[in-house]
Structure formats: structure tokens, C-alpha cells
Amino acid sequence: MLEKNFDPKTAESRLYAMWEASGAFAPTSDPAAEPFSIVIPPPNVTGSLHIGHALNNTLQDVLIRFERMRGKAALWLPGTDHAGIATQMVVERQLAAAGNVSRRDMGREDFIAKVWEWKAQSGGTITNQLRRLGASCDWSRERFTLDDGLSAAVRKVFVTLHKQKLIYRDKRLVNWDPHFQTAISDIEVEQREVDGHYWHFAYPLEDGSGEIVVATTRPETMLGDTAVAVHPTDERYKHLIGRAVRLPIVGRPIPIIADEYADPEKGSGAVKITPAHDFNDYQVGKRNNLPMINILTDDAKINENGPKDYQGLDRFAARKKVIAAFEELGLLREVEKTRHAVPHGDRSGSVIEPYLTDQWYVDAKTLAQPAIKAVEEGRTVFEPRHWEKTYFEWMRNIEPWCVSRQLWWGHRIPAWYGPDGKIFVEETEAAAQAAAREHYGRDEPLRQDEDVLDTWFSSGLWPFSTMGWPEKTSDLERFYPTSTLVTGFDIIFFWVARMMMMGLHFMGDVPFDRVFINALVRDSKGAKMSKSKGNVMDPLELVDQYGADALRFTLTAMSGQARDIKLSTQRIEGYRNFGTKLWNATRFTEMNGCARAEGFDPAQVKNTLNRWIVGETARTVQSMTKALDACAFDDVANGLYRFIWNTYCDWYVELAKPILNGSDEAAKAETQATAAWALDVILKMLHPVMPFLTEELWAQTADLGAPRGEGMLITARWPDLAQSLVDPAAEAEIGLIIAAVSEGRSVKAELNVPHSARPPLLVIEATDAQRAVFEANAAVIAQTLRVSELQFVASAPEGAIPFVVNGATLALPVAEFIDLAAERARLAKEIAGHASDIAHVNKKLGNPAFVANAKEEVVEENRERLAESEAAKAKLEHALSLLEAVV
RNA sequence: GGGCGGCUAGCUCAGUUGGUCAGAGCACCUGGUUUACACCCAGGGGGUCGGGGGUUCGAGCCCCUCGCCGCCCA
Numbered sequence: 016m017l018e019k020n021f022d023p024k025t026a027e028s029r030l031y032a033m034w035e036a037s038g039a040f041a042p043t044s045d046p047a048a049e050p051f052s053i054v055i056p057p058p059n060v061t062g063s064l065h066i067g068h069a070l071n072n073t074l075q076d077v078l079i080r081f082e083r084m085r086g087k088a089a090l091w092l093p094g095t096d097h098a099g100i101a102t103q104m105v106v107e108r109q110l111a112a113a114g115n116v117s118r119r120d121m122g123r124e125d126f127i128a129k130v131w132e133w134k135a136q137s138g139g140t141i142t143n144q145l146r147r148l149g150a151s152c153d154w155s156r157e158r159f160t161l162d163d164g165l166s167a168a169v170r171k172v173f174v175t176l177h178k179q180k181l182i183y184r185d186k187r188l189v190n191w192d193p194h195f196q197t198a199i200s201d202i203e204v205e206q207r208e209v210d211g212h213y214w215h216f217a218y219p220l221e222d223g224s225g226e227i228v229v230a231t232t233r234p235e236t237m238l239g240d241t242a243v244a245v246h247p248t249d250e251r252y253k254h255l256i257g258r259a260v261r262l263p264i265v266g267r268p269i270p271i272i273a274d275e276y277a278d279p280e281k282g283s284g285a286v287k288i289t290p291a292h293d294f295n296d297y298q299v300g301k302r303n304n305l306p307m308i309n310i311l312t313d314d315a316k317i318n319e320n321g322p323k324d325y326q327g328l329d330r331f332a333a334r335k336k337v338i339a340a341f342e343e344l345g346l347l348r349e350v351e352k353t354r355h356a357v358p359h360g361d362r363s364g365s366v367i368e369p370y371l372t373d374q375w376y377v378d379a380k381t382l383a384q385p386a387i388k389a390v391e392e393g394r395t396v397f398e399p400r401h402w403e404k405t406y407f408e409w410m411r412n413i414e415p416w417c418v419s420r421q422l423w424w425g426h427r428i429p430a431w432y433g434p435d436g437k438i439f440v441e442e443t444e445a446a447a448q449a450a451a452r453e454h455y456g457r458d459e460p461l462r463q464d465e466d467v468l469d470t471w472f473s474s475g476l477w478p479f480s481t482m483g484w485p486e487k488t489s490d491l492e493r494f495y496p497t498s499t500l501v502t503g504f505d506i507i508f509f510w511v512a513r514m515m516m517m518g519l520h521f522m523g524d525v526p527f528d529r530v531f532i533n534a535l536v537r538d539s540k541g542a543k544m545s546k547s548k549g550n551v552m553d554p555l556e557l558v559d560q561y562g563a564d565a566l567r568f569t570l571t572a573m574s575g576q577a578r579d580i581k582l583s584t585q586r587i588e589g590y591r592n593f594g595t596k597l598w599n600a601t602r603f604t605e606m607n608g609c610a611r612a613e614g615f616d617p618a619q620v621k622n623t624l625n626r627w628i629v630g631e632t633a634r635t636v637q638s639m640t641k642a643l644d645a646c647a648f649d650d651v652a653n654g655l656y657r658f659i660w661n662t663y664c665d666w667y668v669e670l671a672k673p674i675l676n677g678s679d680e681a682a683k684a685e686t687q688a689t690a691a692w693a694l695d696v697i698l699k700m701l702h703p704v705m706p707f708l709t710e711e712l713w714a715q716t717a718d719l720g721a722p723r724g725e726g727m728l729i730t731a732r733w734p735d736l737a738q739s740l741v742d743p744a745a746e747a748e749i750g751l752i753i754a755a756v757s758e759g760r761s762v763k764a765e766l767n768v769p770h771s772a773r774p775p776l777l778v779i780e781a782t783d784a785q786r787a788v789f790e791a792n793a794a795v796i797a798q799t800l801r802v803s804e805l806q807f808v809a810s811a812p813e814g815a816i817p818f819v820v821n822g823a824t825l826a827l828p829v830a831e832f833i834d835l836a837a838e839r840a841r842l843a844k845e846i847a848g849h850a851s852d853i854a855h856v857n858k859k860l861g862n863p864a865f866v867a868n869a870k871e872e873v874v875e876e877n878r879e880r881l882a883e884s885e886a887a888k889a890k891l892e893h894a895l896s897l898l899e900a901v902v
Numbered sequence: 903g904g905g906c907g908g909c910u911a912g913c914u915c916a917g918u919u920g921g922u923c924a925g926a927g928c929a930c931c932u933g934g935u936u937u938a939c940a941c942c943c944a945g946g947g948g949g950u951c952g953g954g955g956g957u958u959c960g961a962g963c964c965c966c967u968c969g970c971c972g973c974c975c976a
Contacts, residue, residue, distance in 0.1 A: 020941080206976080356976085401906075405974075408905065412975085504974090535973095572927090573915080578907060578973075581914060585928060592941040603938030649916075653926070668938080757945095764945035770934055801936075852922090859921090864959035873921050873960095880922070 017602040017715055020595055023562030027707045031146055034710075039729045040153045042088035042494075051082040052090040052494035054478050055152065056502045056510070060095035060159060061102055061137045064144035066536045066544065066582065067503065069554035070570045074533055074648060075501045076150050077571060080703035081643045082498075083151070084733040090494050092481050093152035095141065097134075097161040099425040099470040100195060100362050106130045106424075123423050130424050144555060149563050149706045151729065156490075158481040160473040161426070168480035169473050170429045170442045172521060177430075177440040181378045181520075182418070184430075184438065188297045189417050191370030193315035193330075194363035197421035198374050200469060201414055202508050204367055206356040215282070215349035216341055218243060218260040221268050227252070227260055228348050229287040232355055234341070235333040237262065238321045239310040240269055242288040244299055247273035249284050264340050265322060274299050291371045309371050313421075330368070375419040375428060375466070379516065383410045386515035395515065395525045398646050402504060402532045409508050418469045425467030432462045475513030478526035491522075499646070500527040503535060504578070531646045535579045536570075557587060564705035565591035571704050572652035593656060594708045597697070600664050601712050604690045607675045610720025611695065612688035617740055622682050623791075624674070625689040626745035628667045631658065632693050633736035639700050640733070655701055663693065666753060673795045691720060696734045748788050752796060755789075755820045759800045759827065762818050765841050766833040773803040774829050779811055780890075781823035802827070817894040818845075819887040835898065842895045849888035856881045 034040065042050070053075050058068055075091060083089035106129055107118055118126040138159075145152065158165060176182040189198040214234050217226040227243055240262055245252035252271070259268045276299050277286045290300025291307040300307055312318045317325040317333050325333055341347040358367040387410050389395050390403055397403045419428060431439045431447040437454065439461065441447040451459050473480070478497050482490040496518070502511060511530055518526030536552075537544065544551045557566045561584075568590040573580045617629040635658040642650040667690070674686045694716070702709040706729065713728035725731040759776060768774075776796065778789050786807065789796065793805040811817050814830025816838060856877050859865050866874055 017938090019939080404906065408975075508974095575916070583914075583928085586914080588941075589927065592939095595941045596939065599939035599942085601938085606938065653916075657926085664939090665943090760944060761946090764933070767933080770936090770944095798936090856922095859960075862959055865921095866959080868959050869921065876922080 017598065017605055017712075019599075019602075021562070021598045021708050021711060023564065023707060024559075026711050027147070027149070027558075027563055030707050030710050031149065034151065034727070034729050035146075035154070037727065037730075039083075039727065040091070040151045041155060042090040042153065043086075045088065048086060048088040050090070050493050050498075051079075051087040052092065052497040053079060053499055053501065054481060054497055055091065055093045056500075056506070057094045057096035057158075057160065057474060057477065058141050059098035059101055060134055060141070061105060062098070063140050064148070064554055066552050066554050068141075068145075069148060069557075069566060070536050070574070070580065071501055071503065071533055072145055072148055072150050073567045073570045074531065074574060074646075076148070076567075076706075077648065077651070077703040078499060078501070078643070078646070079151055080706060080729065081733065083729070084699065084702065084731060086732065088493070090156070090490075091150070091152045092156050092158070092494075093142065093145070093150075093154060094158035094477075094481055095138065095160070096470060096474055097159065097425060099420060099422050099467060100197070100199075101470075102130060102133075103422050103424040104195070104362060106133050109133070118423065126423055147555060147558055147563060149567065151706070156481070160470070160477075164483065165473060165476070165480045166426055167442075168476050168484055169426045169468065171485050172476055172517065173429055173468070173472075174440055174442050175521075176377065181381055182440075183376055183378070184373060185376050185415075186371065186373045188291070188294055188369045189372055189374055190358065190360075191313075191315075191368045191372070192360040192363050192365060193313070193368060194360065194365040195422065196313045198370075198372060198417050198419060199360060199362075199367070200417050200471075203361050204358045205361050207359050208354055209357050211353055211355050211357070213282070213349075213351040213353050214338060214341070214347065215351065216263070216287075217346040217348050218263065218287075219346070220255070221259040221261045226346075227255065227271065227285050228283040229285050230282040230349075230351070231287055232353065233292075233334070234337040235317070235330055236289040236292045236310070237287060237337060238265055238317065238325065238333070239289045239291050239308040240265075240287045241290060241300065241305045241308060242269050242303065243271045243285055244274040244277040244288050245271060245285045246275060246277045246279045249277070249279045251279075251284060263344055263346055264337065272299075272303050272305075274303060292369050294369050297369070307371060311368060311370065315368055374417045375430075375468075377416040377418050377472075379413045379416040382516035382520055383413045383512075385519045386410060386512065389515065389519060389525045395527060396529050398529055398531045402507065402530075405504070406507055406512065410512060413512075416469075418472050419464075419466040420469055421465070422467050425470065426473055428464040428466050428468060430464040432464070433459050471509050471513055474510055475517040476521075478514055478518055479522050484521070495522060496525050497527045499529045499531055501531045501533055504532045505535070507532070529646075534574060537579045537581050552582060552584075557584070560584075561587045561591040562594065562707065564594050564708045567706075568593065568652055568704050571648045572656070574648040590656075593660065594705060596664060597659055597701070598708065598712065600659075600668060601694060601716065603668060604687075604694055605716065605719065607687065607690075609675075609687040609690040609694070611691045611723065612684070613721040615688050615692055615721070617689070617692060617736070620685060620689055622674070622685050622689075623745045623748050624667070624670050624795075625685055626742045627749040628663070628689060628693050630741035630746060631662050631667075632696050633738065633740035635662075636696065636700060636734045636736045637738065643703070652704060655704065659697055659701070663697065666749075667693070669799055670749070670752065670795050673798050677794070688720075691716075695723070696736070698728060699731055699734050702728050702731075748792075751785060751788050751821055751823075752792050755823075755825060756796060756800045758818050758820050759802070759825065762816055762827055762841070763801075763829070766816065766829065766837055768827070768829050768832045770801075772829065772832055773801060774827050775804045775806045776800060776802040777811065777815060777826040777828060778805060778807045779809070779817070779824040779826055785821070785823045811894070811897075813897070817890065819890050822883060822886060824890050839895070839898060842891055842898070846888055846891050846895065849884045849891070852884045853881060853888065856884070 056071060079089050079091040173182060190201065190204045192199050211232050213230045213232060215228050215230045217228050219226045229243060243260055245256065255271045256273045259270050261268050276295060277284060288296045288299050288305065290296050290305050291309045308320055310317055310321050315330045317328045319326060325336065328336065360367055387407065390406060429440060429442060433451055439447040439450045441450055447461055451461055479491060479495055482488055482495055484491060514526045554566060565587050569587045620626050620629055635654060638654055639651055642654060671686050671690060674682050677683060698709045698713050710728045789805055797804055811826045812828055815826040815828040817824055817826040859877055860881065
């Protein structure tokens with residue numbers, strides 16, 4: 016006998032260990048099986064599971080378990096990302112907290128050793144947390160972006176792109192993070208609106224004949240100004256073009272140039288140009304061949320190009336000093352408050368400096384073209400579809416991708432420099448040396464590039480590097496392109512787009528057929544979860560509290576088309592209850608001898624109730640299969656919830672009770688078998704979403720009746736039930752019973768008939784078919800509706816309360832219990848309901864245009880509806896008149 | 903400034919091609935020792951589908967417009 020409740024705490028780890036040990040997570044080796052593959056979005060190797068991971072991985076697991084049960088060779092390939100900047104940051108912070116020397120003092124090799132140490136220590140955390148969730152990844156194929164195979168793939172890709180001139184070295188402005196002292200890519204920059212000022216500075220004309228006023232939010236950059244620009248058509252300044260101003264503080268003469276970048280509407284119409292420290296100014300500088308003077312050091316202090324007394328000053332201190340100097344010189348014309356966007360590093364949070372450096376760039380524009388085309392042609396489809404717009408928007412305006420990082424934790428760039436600066440890009444040092452020997456005619460000492468690659472460079476290769484590329488492996492052959500990628504919209508640019516470009520370029524095919532973009536999980540008020548806000552929900556705590564299945568079901572149910580999910584524990588609790596409900600339904604069937612019958616064929620079932628549940632089950636299987644195919648996760652969860660709770664438990668089990676307690680042994684045996692059969696189907700359908708509870712129930716019911724011969728539920732076959740199992744006659748019959756019982760209950764409750772009262776149910780008017788149904792099901796109806804019996808009478812006795820069900824008139828003789836006023840009110844309400852319906856339909860049918868234009872079946876439908884409402888209303892009005900007569 | 907998404911019951915959200923589409927869960931109210939389940943059962947109240955206009959015989963669903971809210975990119 017089943018315990019009263021499912022105990023996730025003890026069952027989950029036991030079941031997971033059983034699955035893993037059985038090898039169920041690996042794709043079947045059956046060569047005939049259709050492949051279905053997913054690569055996991057690799058979490059940071061040293062990270063821990065947050066609620067977003069829980070959602071993302073639950074959905075992947077739902078798909079994988081579904082396809083696995085369908086008999087496909089289902090591969091969910093797991094792994095982790097070295098997460099360059101994030102991980103390096105964590106380790107640096109740890110070193111600092113422990114009072115250790117900084118990484119620079121420590122040296123590259125020792126520092127990297129420290130990071131590997133940290134990886135060894137914490138690297139298993141997140142994968143173990145995924146296990147707690149129930150993720151059925153094939154751990155035998157687990158990869159890490161810095162493992163040997165993936166590193167080889169990275170080098171191969173870099174070298175190949177370089178040879179194809181799709182990777183190049185260039186000196187240009189980059190987004191420089193002074194905190195980490197590295198370049199970062201455009202998308203790692205966050206624009207934040209902050210309060211600031213416009214300082215209006217007067218630059219005196221060189222000949223002393225006047226001044227020109229420029230405004231800036233970043234005064235310190237004036238130390239690197241190399242021009243003042245005005246619009247070529249700006250009459251105010253036309254005469255000044257070609258002349259010069261003397262840059263205050265610095266004393267350098269700089270030209271006044273004409274450039275359309277200067278906006279005559281803004282400020283004075285003149286703008287200072289600092290080509291080495293502003294992206295717009297950089298373009299102006301290039302157009303006008305201006306000198307580019309870098310005034311900053313790597314850590315954003317004024318360098319040797321600044322005036323002596325500014326050198327070594329931090330950028331913000333320099334700003335103050337510049338302002339003070341202008342004030343002193345009498346050249347500060349105005350200070351205007353403003354709000355403006357300031358770039359910040361997404362990891363460091365520090366203000367980003369546009370900074371002139373040598374970096375490696377990927378020609379993203381070229382690589383993007385096939386990636387755009389692939390989505391246009393539908394070779395990769397986004398779900399929900401509208402995310403394609405976001406993807407296109409970015410891809411069509413893509414800029415060169417800066418891939419070098421001045422970090423230590425990552426893939427070292429496979430480029431070596433000769434003594435004269437000549438660059439050799441090769442997969443190995445030996446190859447580089449060979450190339451150098453060839454070039455110089457002798458061995459020369461080479462120095463490897465100090466930089467590492469952007470983390471996203473290696474994750475961009477993930478769908479094929481994890482499968483063994485560049486080797487021609489059987490996994491690549493079988494599982495690439497992958498079937499579905501499940502990820503968040505926040506990394507469409509970072510990751511999805513890069514995988515598309517790399518996959519198409521190196522594999523000649525898209526990396527995935529479908530990209531499902533999952534929502535962002537927020538707190539119950541809709542706020543983004545963050546440590547600083549203290550509103551973080553830890554998925555592991557939720558698993559401890561409610562069980563993994565409840566959390567999984569909740570996340571699945573809330574995964575609609577919306578962009579975010581507002582998660583509340585109340586909801587999780589509700590779905591935990593749902594699991595308990597199913598548990599208890601199983602317990603009930605077990606108590607009532609429900610067991611699988613040898614050779615049970617749902618198509619051969621005789622009893623109407625059983626025929627009905629067979630049909631409902633078949634219908635549900637079909638809709639669930641369809642929904643899972645479409646990644647309609649909310650439909651999956653809601654459909655299962657409704658079928659299991661509202662159909663199977665509320666009606667099938669309730670209506671089956673009299674049979675199970677009755678004396679018709681044949682009907683009883685059939686019901687026991689059918690109940691057990693339907694439950695098995697339920698367990699299968701629910702398994703992808705609630706794997707633990709269902710597997711446990713599967714095991715606990717394994718010995719009841721005929722053996723299933725299917726092994727564990729995780730690898731059992733997904734049900735395939737034909738539409739022909741739906742029996743319209745059974746549906747009509749059970750539908751009538753349900754309607755009669757529901758309506759009868761409603762009447763009793765509204766009239767406050769005491770719970771203990773057992774009046775008979777009177778059948779007054781009904782078609783022959785309906786009468787037959789009532790006769791055949793009198794016992795069930797009596798028990799379920801709690802009436803003494805069913806009586807078939809010609810007319811309602813005085814004081815009986817009539818109600819109309821599917822056109823049939825029934826009544827409950829409960830006059831002695833009820834309050835006439837309450838009954839009058841009830842009847843009046845019912846009548847009013849019908850009256851408004853009649854008015855509504857009459858208006859439609861009275862409109863000749865409607866009858867002429869609407870589809871025939873729609874018109875017919877309305878006519879039927881009108882007839883039904885009118886009949887019901889007439890009956891109730893009659894009842895009301897009788898009631899009035901009594902009073 | 904450009905783009906995207908949202909605005910449906912107190913709350914969180916479903917509503918496929920316009921025609922029982924006004925729904926679900928939670929919350930709320932009433933009643934319940936109905937031998938599976940109080941993590942339960944039965945019943946009930948509650949919305950002019952953000953405002954306005956249009957197309958149509960008919961609009962929560964299509965078009966226009968306005969208003970908020972959120973996100974992304976400049």
C-alpha cells in the first residue's frame with residue numbers, strides 16, 4: 016500500500032541514481048532511432064544554479080524526456096563554460112579577501128593554477144544541482160569549454176578564420192574596462208542613465224580675436240582634443256573654418272574644422288573633438304586626418320601625453336582639476352545639469368573608456384550574412400517567432416567583434432610575434448616556429464600573444480565542438496544540427512547569433528533547427544531577482560521545500576509566450592498539491608484492486624464510463640503530444656492538470672466508485688483494468704514534467720496485475736492512442752450525467768438544502784435516449800448527487816424545485832427545506848440569464864445581413880441556441896408561476 | 903530617437919484562422935467527518951477585455967490613433 020504522501024526528499028536522489036546508473040540518459044544506440052539533440056547552454060563552471068537555470072533546464076528536460084519516450088535517440092549534451100571574465104573576477108576577489116597578493120604580483124602561471132584549483136573545488140556544484148532538478152543529461156558526454164578537445168577546436172577556428180581574413184588585428188577604439196584592464200565587446204557594455212553636467216568651455220582663438228564655446232560631459236578629455244568642429248553650413252562659424260584655437264591648459268593650437276557631425280542645434284553648434292576617447296570623435300578624426308592623442312593609461316589615469324601636473328591623476332580627479340582650471344582662467348561659461356547615458360562594464364560596473372588599442376577582430380558582417388539568410392529561409396526557427404526580429408535587427412547592423420581580452424583565464428590567442436613584430440597565427444607553437452623559420456630563413460625567438468579570447472568565442476562553437484569537431488565523429492554525423500536550443504533572450508546576441516555564424520561557417524549547416532526563447536523569471540511582483548534586492552528565490556531551497564516536481568511543473572505551467580514569469584511560492588504549493596492529488600488517486604485505485612489486465616485493449620471496453628475515460632485519455636494524449644511538439648509548455652501543464660484532476664479524479668474515479676463497490680463483477684473487473692490502464696497513460700504523459708513522482712508511482716504499481724514489460728518509466732514508450740477510441744455516444748451519456756449532477760448540486764447548494772437531506776431526483780421531461788441514460792445510471796447519479804433514488808414522474812409535484820439539463824427537466828422535491836424567497840431568486844436569476852441570451856441571439860438572427868453573410872453552420876448554431884434557451888426559459892417561468900401560486 | 907513586448911476578474915495569466923471566448927489557477931465568500939486526498943470535496947460572487955475611432959452582418963482577436971508600463975538598441 017502506498018504511503019499517504021509522496022516524499023520527495025528520500026525518493027528524488029534514489030530515483031536519480033537509478034536512472035543515471037541504468038544508462039537511460041544516453042541516447043539509444045538503435046541506429047534506426049531518429050535523433051533528437053539539445054546542447055545545454057553551458058552555465059559558468061564555478062557558478063551555482065539560480066532560478067533562471069531551473070526554468071531553462073526544466074524545459075530542456077521536458078523535451079528530452081518526451082522525445083526519449085517517443086523512441087528517439089535523445090541526446091542532451093551537458094557541460095560548463097569557463098566564463099573568462101566572471102570566473103577570473105571571482106578568484107581575484109577571493110585572493111583579495113584572503114589577503115593574498117594581486118594576480119599581477121602573483122604572475123600568470125600561478126594565478127591560472129589558482130583558478131583551476133577553484134574550478135576543481137567548485138566545478139561540480141552546478142552539475143550536481145542540475146541533478147537535483149532531475150535533468151536527464153548524458154553526463155558521459157559532459158564537456159568544458161577549456162578542455163583539450165574544445166581548446167583544439169578554438170585554435171582551429173581562430174587560425175582558419177585568420178587565414179580566410181575573417182579575423183584580423185586592428186588598432187581602433189575599443190570599449191576599455193579600466194577595472195579589469197581589458198577590452199570588452201559592444202554588447203558587454205551597458206548604457207546607464209545618470210545625472211551629469213554639460214560644462215561649457217570657451218576656447219580662445221589663436222590670434223586672440225575671440226573665442227569659441229564648446230560643451231562636454233567629460234571635461235578631462237579636452238586634454239586630448241585635436242580639433243573643434245562646426246557644421247559646414249553654420250553661418251555663425253563659417254569664417255572661422257581653417258583657423259585655430261589655442262587649447263587651454265595644454266596650450267596646443269588645434270584647428271577649427273568643418274564636419275557634419277557638429278549639430279548646429281546643439282549647444283553653441285561647435286563641438287570639441289577628441290578622436291582617441293570618443294567613438295563619434297574617432298570617426299571625425301579619421302575623416303579629417305586628425306592626430307589621435309591618447310591621454311589615458313590602462314587604469315584610466317592621465318598618461319605622459321597630458322600636462323605634467325595632470326599625469327598620474329585618476330580620470331575623475333583630472334575632471335575636477337580641468338574644471339577648476341577653466342574657472343580660474345575665466346573660461347568656464349556655463350554649467351548645465353543633464354541626464355545622459357554613460358557606458359558601464361556589465362561585469363565590473365565601472366565606467367567604460369573608449370580607448371585606442373590593438374585588438375583582434377572577427378569580421379562579423381561577413382559571417383552574419385549566411386546566418387541572416389538561414390533564419391529568413393526558416394532553416395532555423397525562433398519560438399516565439401517574434402524574437403527573429405530582435406535577431407535580424409542586430410545581425411543586420413552588426414559591427415566587428417572584438418574577441419581579444421587582456422585577461423588570463425581563457426583560450427590564449429594562437430598568435431606568435433617575431434622579433435620584428437611579424438605575426439604568425441598557427442594552431443601550435445611548433446607550427447608557428449616552423450612558419451617563422453620559413454619566413455626568416457632561420458629560427459627566431461617567438462613571443463605568444465598575451466591575450467585570451469572572449470568567452471563567447473568558444474561558446475559560439477559549442478554545438479559542434481562538444482561533439483568532437485574538428486574530428487569527423489559519429490556524434491557530429493548523428494546529432495548535428497541539433498534539434499532545439501532552449502535559452503534566454505538576453506543572450507540572443509552574445510550566444511545564439513555567434514553559434515549561428517560559426518555553425519554555418521564551419522559545419523556548413525545551422526546549429527539548430529529551432530530556438531526556443533524562454534522567459535525571464537522574476538519575483539512575484541515582477542522585479543528582476545538580484546542579490547542586492549534580496550528577492551532571490553533559490554531553486555534548491557524550493558526543491559527542498561516542495562520537491563523538484565512541483566518546481567518543474569510550476570515553471571512549465573508559467574512558460575507562455577510572455578517575456579517574464581512572476582514566480583510565487585503559492586503557485587508552487589498549488590502544483591505540489593497537484594502531485595499529491597495524483598498520488599492519492601493512485602492510492603485509491605490500489606485500494607480498490609485496480610490492476611493491469613493481461614491483454615487489455617482499450618478499444619474493447621464495454622462499460623460506458625470506461626469507454627468515456629478511454630476516449631478522454633486518447634484525446635489528452637493527442638493534445639499533449641501536439642503541445643510538446645510545439646513547445647507549448649503552458650498548454651502541456653494546464654492540459655495535464657485539468658485532465659488528471661478535473662476529469663480523472665473528479666469524475667471518472669467518483670463515477671467509478673459505485674461500480675467498484677457494486678456486484679456487477681464483469682463491470683467491476685473492467686473498471687479496475689481501465690482505471691489502471693488510464694493511470695499508466697497518465698504517468699507517462701506527466702513524466703516529462705514530473706519525473707520523480709511519476710517514476711515512483713510507476714515503480715510502486717509495477718506489481719499490480721499484468722507486468723508492463725516496459726522497464727523504468729523514463730524509457731517507457733510514449734502513448735499513442737487513436738482518435739477512434741473517442742466514443743461520441745459515451746461522451747454524450749457521461750456528459751449528461753455530469754451535467755445533471757452538477758446542476759443538481761448547484762440547486763441544492765443555492766437553496767441551502769441540508770447536507771444530510773436525501774430527496775429523490777425526479778425526472779420529469781426527457782427524450783427517450785436521456786431517460787434511458789438516467790435509468791441505466793440511477794445508482795451512480797444517486798450516490799454522486801446524494802439523492803435517495805431517481806423517480807420518473809409525469810409532472811413536478813407541488814413545491815418541487817425544477818431545473819433544466821440539456822433540455823431535460825429534472826426536479827428535486829425539497830420544499831420543506833427551502834426558503835421560498837431563495838428559490839424565487841434562483842429562478843429569477845436563471846430566467847434572466849436565459850432572457851439575455853435570447854435577446855442577444857435574437858438580435859443576431861433578426862439581422863438579415865447576418866443570416867445572409869454568416870456561415871450556414873454559424874447561423875444554425877445560433878438557431879439551436881435560441882430554441883434551447885427559449886425552452887429552458889419557458890420551463891423555469893412555468894415553475895416560477897407555480898411557486899407564486901403556492902404563496 | 904529607433905525597435906520590440908505588454909495593458910483581459912482582487913492577483914498571476916490563457917484566449918489558435920474574427921462567430922457559446924469572456925476562461926484557468928490563486929485569493930475571497932458559503933457549506934461539508936462523502937472510509938484516495940483538508941496538500942481535500944461541493945457551491946458561489948467578481949471583468950463595458952487600457953481610452954477613442956474604423957473595417958465587418960459580427961472584434962478581446964484585424965486597421966488607425968492616443969495613453970500608460972517594461973525591455974532592447976542608439
